[in-house]
Amino acid sequence: MKMNKNQLYTVVALCAILLFIVIADNCFDAFTLRVFNLCAIYIILALSLNLLNGFTGLFSLGHAGFMAVGAYVCALLTMPPELKEMNYFLTPIVPILKNITLPFFPSLLIAGLASALVGLLIGAPVLRLKDDYLAIATLGFSEIIRVLITNAQPITNGAQGLKGLPRFSTTYTVWAVAGVVVLFMVLLMRSSYGRAMKAVRDDDLAAEAMGINVFKVKVTSFTVSSFWAGIGGALLGHMITTIDPKMFTFSLTYNIVLIVVLGGVGSITGSVLAAILVTVLMEALRFLDEPMNFLFIHTGGLPGLRMVVFSVLLMIVVIFRQKGIMGGKELSWASVAAFRERHSRKGRPQ
Amino acid sequence: MTDIVLSTKGLSMRFGGLTAVSDLNISIGKNEIVGLIGPNGAGKTTAFNVITGMYRPSAGQVFYRDKDITGSKPHVITEKGIARTFQNIRLFRSMTVLENVLVGCNLSISSGLFSATLNLPAYRKKEAAAREFAMALLDKVGLTEAAGKEATSLPYGQQRRLEIVRALATHPALLLLDEPAAGMNPQESLELMAFIHTLRDEFDLTIFLIEHHMQVVMGVCDHMYVLDYGITIAHGDPASIQKDPKVIEAYLGVDDAGNK
Amino acid sequence: MQVPAFEWIKNLMTFTLFLQHIVNALSLGSLYALLAIGYTMVYGILRLINFAHGDIFMIGAYVAFYGTALFVLPWWASLLISIVFTALFGIGLERVAYKPLRDSPRISIMISAIGASFLLENLAVLIFGGRPKGVEVPKVMGQVLNIGSVSFLGVSLFIPIITFGLFVLLMWIVNGTKTGIAMRAVSTDIETSRLMGIDVNRVVSFTFGLGSLLAAFGGIMWSYKYPQLNPLMGVMPGLKCFIAAVIGGIGNIGGAVLGGLLLGIIEIMIVAFFPTLSGYRDAFAFILLIIVLLVKPTGLLGKRQAEKV
Numbered sequence: 001m002k003m004n005k006n007q008l009y010t011v012v013a014l015c016a017i018l019l020f021i022v023i024a025d026n027c028f029d030a031f032t033l034r035v036f037n038l039c040a041i042y043i044i045l046a047l048s049l050n051l052l053n054g055f056t057g058l059f060s061l062g063h064a065g066f067m068a069v070g071a072y073v074c075a076l077l078t079m080p081p082e083l084k085e086m087n088y089f090l091t092p093i094v095p096i097l098k099n100i101t102l103p104f105f106p107s108l109l110i111a112g113l114a115s116a117l118v119g120l121l122i123g124a125p126v127l128r129l130k131d132d133y134l135a136i137a138t139l140g141f142s143e144i145i146r147v148l149i150t151n152a153q154p155i156t157n158g159a160q161g162l163k164g165l166p167r168f169s170t171t172y173t174v175w176a177v178a179g180v181v182v183l184f185m186v187l188l189m190r191s192s193y194g195r196a197m198k199a200v201r202d203d204d205l206a207a208e209a210m211g212i213n214v215f216k217v218k219v220t221s222f223t224v225s226s227f228w229a230g231i232g233g234a235l236l237g238h239m240i241t242t243i244d245p246k247m248f249t250f251s252l253t254y255n256i257v258l259i260v261v262l263g264g265v266g267s268i269t270g271s272v273l274a275a276i277l278v279t280v281l282m283e284a285l286r287f288l289d290e291p292m293n294f295l296f297i298h299t300g301g302l303p304g305l306r307m308v309v310f311s312v313l314l315m316i317v318v319i320f321r322q323k324g325i326m327g328g329k330e331l332s333w334a335s336v337a338a339f340r341e342r343h344s345r346k347g348r349p350q
Numbered sequence: 351m352t353d354i355v356l357s358t359k360g361l362s363m364r365f366g367g368l369t370a371v372s373d374l375n376i377s378i379g380k381n382e383i384v385g386l387i388g389p390n391g392a393g394k395t396t397a398f399n400v401i402t403g404m405y406r407p408s409a410g411q412v413f414y415r416d417k418d419i420t421g422s423k424p425h426v427i428t429e430k431g432i433a434r435t436f437q438n439i440r441l442f443r444s445m446t447v448l449e450n451v452l453v454g455c456n457l458s459i460s461s462g463l464f465s466a467t468l469n470l471p472a473y474r475k476k477e478a479a480a481r482e483f484a485m486a487l488l489d490k491v492g493l494t495e496a497a498g499k500e501a502t503s504l505p506y507g508q509q510r511r512l513e514i515v516r517a518l519a520t521h522p523a524l525l526l527l528d529e530p531a532a533g534m535n536p537q538e539s540l541e542l543m544a545f546i547h548t549l550r551d552e553f554d555l556t557i558f559l560i561e562h563h564m565q566v567v568m569g570v571c572d573h574m575y576v577l578d579y580g581i582t583i584a585h586g587d588p589a590s591i592q593k594d595p596k597v598i599e600a601y602l603g604v605d606d607a608g609n610k
Numbered sequence: 611m612q613v614p615a616f617e618w619i620k621n622l623m624t625f626t627l628f629l630q631h632i633v634n635a636l637s638l639g640s641l642y643a644l645l646a647i648g649y650t651m652v653y654g655i656l657r658l659i660n661f662a663h664g665d666i667f668m669i670g671a672y673v674a675f676y677g678t679a680l681f682v683l684p685w686w687a688s689l690l691i692s693i694v695f696t697a698l699f700g701i702g703l704e705r706v707a708y709k710p711l712r713d714s715p716r717i718s719i720m721i722s723a724i725g726a727s728f729l730l731e732n733l734a735v736l737i738f739g740g741r742p743k744g745v746e747v748p749k750v751m752g753q754v755l756n757i758g759s760v761s762f763l764g765v766s767l768f769i770p771i772i773t774f775g776l777f778v779l780l781m782w783i784v785n786g787t788k789t790g791i792a793m794r795a796v797s798t799d800i801e802t803s804r805l806m807g808i809d810v811n812r813v814v815s816f817t818f819g820l821g822s823l824l825a826a827f828g829g830i831m832w833s834y835k836y837p838q839l840n841p842l843m844g845v846m847p848g849l850k851c852f853i854a855a856v857i858g859g860i861g862n863i864g865g866a867v868l869g870g871l872l873l874g875i876i877e878i879m880i881v882a883f884f885p886t887l888s889g890y891r892d893a894f895a896f897i898l899l900i901i902v903l904l905v906k907p908t909g910l911l912g913k914r915q916a917e918k919v
Contacts, residue, residue: 059717125904131716132659136856137903139849140896147893184467191466192452192459192477199442199453206440209402211428211457211520220463250845254724261721266444308736311729318725319710322718 006333025171033171034239035283040174041235042275044181046259047268048228053257054266055189056221057201058127059135063229063256065142066115068149068248070230071237074111075162076155077102078238087162091153104168108234115230116223118145123222127215139250150245161244162237169239177235181228185268188224197221201266258314262324270326277325285309353380354416355524355556356401356432361410363393363400363580370396372580374410378524383550383557385567385574387591389600393580394560395437398526402434403427414524429457433522435513437529437560441501447512448484448497454519455480487515490552491545506533510542518553525549527559531566539563543570564601568592576600626759631882637766637835639874640773644828645851646858646866647780648821654797654861655817657716661723662703663825664848665730668841670696670826671833672738675745685748693826700822701815709811727848734841745837752834765834772831776824777867784863789816797861850895857902859912868910873898 024036045063052058080101084093102110126137149156156162188194196217199207208214237243255278263274288306317324329335354377361374371393378384386394399405401412403424411420419427428434433454442450459466459480461473469477488494491511496504501512510530517525530546531539547570550557561567567574568588576584576591578600584591591597645667652660673695677688707726711719751765784790795803796813804810832847833839854873858865873895881888902909 053717059720126900129903129907132657132720133856133903133907135720136659136852137900140853140899143849144893144896147890151889187467187469191469191473192456192461192480193463193466195445195449195453196456198444198449199456202442202444203440205404205424206436206442207453208424209404209428209434209436209440210454210516211425211433212453213423213425224463250849251728254728257721257724261718265717305736307732308729311725311732315707315722315725315729318718318722319707322711322714 009333021171021175035279037169037171037174037239039276039279040178041169041232041239042256042259042279043178043272044174044228044232044235045256046263046271046275047181047185048225048232049256050260050263050266050268050271051185051188051197051228052221052225053260054264054271055194055201056197056218057204058218058221059131060138060222060225061135061250061253061257062122062138062142064248064250064252065138065145066119066226066229067233067236067252068142068145068243068245069118069226070111070115070233071243071248072149072156072162073114073230074104074107074234075165075237075243076100077107077110078104078166078168079162080166083164086164087160088154088157090160091158093157094154097155104166104173104238108231111234112227112231115233116227119223119226119229120219123219123226127218127222139253142248142250142253146245146248149248156245159245161242161247163242165238165241165243167238167241169235174235174239177231182268182272189268193217193220198266260324262314262317264324264326264329267324267326267330269331270324270329273325273331281313282306282310354378355380355382355414356558357413358401359411359413361397361400361412362408363396363405364408369580371400371407371577374575374577374582376575376582376585378556378558380556381550381554382572383546383559383570385571385588386558386560386577387562387564387567387574388577390562391579392577394577395528396580397577398434398528398560401427402432402526428520428522431521431523432526433517433520433524434526435510435517435528435530437532439506439509439513441509441512441516443502445501446498447488447493447501447504448481450501450512450516451484451487451519452480454516455484457520458483484519487518491515507538510534511545514549518549522555524556524558527557529560529562531561531563536566539566540569543567546570564592564597627882629760630762631878633760633762633766635875635878636871637769637874638878639871640770641828641832641835641870642847642851642854642874643867643870644773644776644824644831645847646854646870647777647863648825649852650855650858650860650863650866651793651817651821653855655793655800655814656708656712656719658708658719658723659852660708660821661720661727661848662707662730663821664844664846664851665727665734666696666700666703666822666844667825667829667832667847668734668839668844669699669730670822670829671745671839671843672734673826674830675743675833675839678746679743685751689827689830692830693823696826696829697819697823700818700825703822704814704818709814731841731845738839738841740841742838742840745833745839747834747837763835765831769831769835772827773867776827777863780820780824780863783820789813793817846892850892853895853899856899856909859909862909862911865909865911 024033028036045067049060049063052060076097077100079087081099084098122138122141126134126141129137150159152158196207196212199210199212200214200217204214259274259278260271262278263270263272285306288309357377358374361371362369363371374397386397388394396405400407403419403422403426406421411418413419414427414430414432419430442453445453459473459476461476465473485494485497488497491514493508493512493515496508501509504512514527514530527546531542534542543566546557546559549555559567571588573585573587574591575582576594576597583596583600584594586594645663648663649660652658652663670692674688674692677683677691678685681688683691703726707722708719711722747765751763751768753764754761755764755767784793792803792808792813793816795806795808796810800810829844850873851870854869855866856869857872858867858869876898877891877894880894881891
């Protein structure tokens with residue numbers, strides 16, 4: 001039976017991935033492991049954005065804002081009082097927050113929910129807008145969130161950011177969450193909700209005429225997307241152990257948009273592949289910065305040639321292969337088989 | 351006129367200086383097939399858009415089974431039991447034929463986000479029932495084979511039928527068809543009208559349909575309204591409409607190839 | 611009659627100070643207007659948010675800077691060279707990054723625009739260096755002028771005057787010349803214009819050239835007003851000016867100028883009256899944008915378009 005064979009393949013592939021994660025966690029050096037884990041976080045972020053941009057057809061550029069909300073909420077909940085005291089040396093922290101310390105997983109959940117709430121509040125007015133207007137309004141809100149965080153010193157410690165966060169985002173944590181998000185997306189897209197979202201994307205008037213409450217679908221999609229963005233932001237914060245408002249600028253949103261576009265708007269497997277590809281490539285191209293230091297003056301933190309090469313590569317993809325890697329389709333055993341048939345060479349997936 | 355399903359009172363729609371529909375008063379009884387005819391640009395589609403809530407009328411009211419539904423949102427109106435098709439076919443591009451129909455079934459699969467995503471038994475039951483219903487509908491129009499195909503890959507005539515099926519999936523009591531025979535040859539048009547007739551009987555429907563060519567609907571409508579420049583110029587049974595001098599005048603020159 | 615609120619304002623600032631803020635607001639607003647015009651023209655024609663426009667502004671400022679600092683040209687000569695160079699650069703950018711996508715979905719071309727913006731910023735870091743550069747302000751621009759008790763920099767007076775002049779010139783080009791008529795035709799309906807024999811590519815290039823020219827001028831003036839350059843200097847002004855264009859009614863040049871001035875005045879005045887809010891300055895534009903979009907989505911001077919069903 002073909003069906004069973006494919007299921008078997010899937011189980012084998014999942015085991016292989018699991019094994020790889022275990023090996024990675026035990027054998028990779030600190031830097032490689034970090035890149036590996038960053039892949040998982042970008043998978044989460046890309047899928048949450050693809051839910052909006054790809055599956056519901058809402059072009060949002062506000063992802064960084066929701067990530068910031070998640071990262072800050074989670075950090076403030078997990079940081080022990082002594083750490084807070086060390087961080088808030090310019091302006092003391094508000095007393096309510098000072099002594100709160102929660103374990104990581106409840107904090108992560110609350111971070112996601114807080115971000116979802118912000119998404120709901122922003123979405124309700126903004127989702128009446130369309131296309132570019134929606135894009136620019138979401139970008140606007142994301143910037144407003146950043147400015148608020150910068151200025152709310154007694155809560156967020158302002159521009160100084162928060163340092164020395166506990167490193168809770170372990171390999172197993174981030175990959176487990178990434179797995180949950182992938183599964184969530186697959187199931188969601190198979191359900192009536194997923195169909196409603198795709199209907200809204202394809203033709204919102206026809207969807208409305210089919211009895212779909214288009215506005216509600218949009219708000220739901222936006223809220224769920226914000227939830228995962230908040231989770232992703234929180235995981236990112238607890239992985240690099242430092243957060244500050246400058247981290248959550250438009251360029252962060254842009255990275256995620258590019259992963260989504262590169263992978264194929266509306267493709268789950270595409271987003272996963274592109275997230276891994278982009279994250280690895282970003283690090284692999286790091287060598288470009290180094291020998292160039294003799295020729296060009298570099299200052300702390302500003303990327304140079306690597307980012308140029310990276311931008312050019314992505315521009316080429318955007319201009320010459322707009323559909324991205326998967327072009328809205330999904331990678332499946334059937335498509336792999338078809339691919340192998342066409343190329344009749346060895347082409348193992350993963 | 352016993353059981354009025356749809357009626358409008360003084361319905362008008364203005365866009366800036368242009369009056370697309372003016373003082374439209376219609377009344378459609380249960381299980382009737384009613385035509386809305388008129389030359390191009392007469393305001394037929396605008397009338398549909400106002401009835402289905404796509405536009406908010408400038409004046410007047412729409413009643414569905416004696417309840418005022420003026421200005422309700424389109425999805426609310428569909429929920430109440432009015433479904434429609436579009437003049438320029440609006441299928442969901444990225445979806446298969448079956449999925450298109452399933453979107454129409456969404457109203458009957460109302461479940462929570464979690465129960466739907468986690469495929470809980472309550473949801474699974476509704477989804478299975480919807481799939482069965484959708485397949486049964488597709489079977490009626492001979493699209494069973496095409497269920498897994500991309501909707502937009504179908505030939506034109508089948509796309510039109512799919513749109514009707516998709517509208518039927520919302521379990522309507524009143525079906526609004528916007529030029530269902532557009533782009534069909536006379537033979538196909540007549541077949542379609544026969545099909546609409548059987549649909550009415552089988553699904554206990556009331557049907558209100560727009561048609562550009564008078565001949566096509568003559569045989570199928572119980573009575574019809576004729577619009578010209580937004581104004582209702584005639585109303586009556588097909589035989590009297592055909593003889594009405596105002597109608598002949600409106601169509602003269604515009605549509606002397608009325609039998610196409 | 612003394613109104614308490616008025617009393618409070620009087621205590622806060624003198625009339626002289628108020629005038630000084632007005633001059634400041636007008637010059638900042640004019641700079642915004644210059645940049646906003648470019649956004650509005652490109653959007654009007656291609657329905658594209660040219661995210662790279664802010665970076666064009668940055669390039670204009672840098673080229674002028676190198677003209678004086680590296681090639682020891684007089685400031686006006688570097689200004690002219692920079693404007694011409696930047697205009698050509700804008701035309702080239704459109705050819706490379708946008709033209710291949712003209713018939714693609716709008717999202718693709720928007721992503722390309724964002725990509726171009728990042729590329730230009732990273733290129734600037736690579737070529738110009740990431741370290742901020744101090745600009746030598748020409749004497750005419752840097753000198754302090756005194757009118758009555760109000761004193762301000764020459765550049766603050768110069769900017770609004772020149773902006774007004776350029777605006778008049780632009781209105782003449784758009785309304786009074788054949789190219790302008792072609793521009794308006796293309797912005798109404800690109801397909802029909804093509805059928806009418808209008809060379810759409812030429813019109814698009816002209817629009818990008820014109821917009822980039824104004825952006826370069828704005829960038830140079832900006833560098834005289836705030837004499838420091840860095841590769842990311844165009845990002846915030848760019849975003850704000852797109853917002854100004856949306857506020858004024860996108861596609862409408864008068865609207866862009868109105869939006870730019872409004873934004874400049876609001877930014878300066880809110881900070882002047884409520885100094886505690888100065889940290890939130892960058893958020894004003896976005897808040898204003900969201901209010902305008904929700905209340906009048908087509909902007910102050912925009913026309914309403916009904917959606918066809």
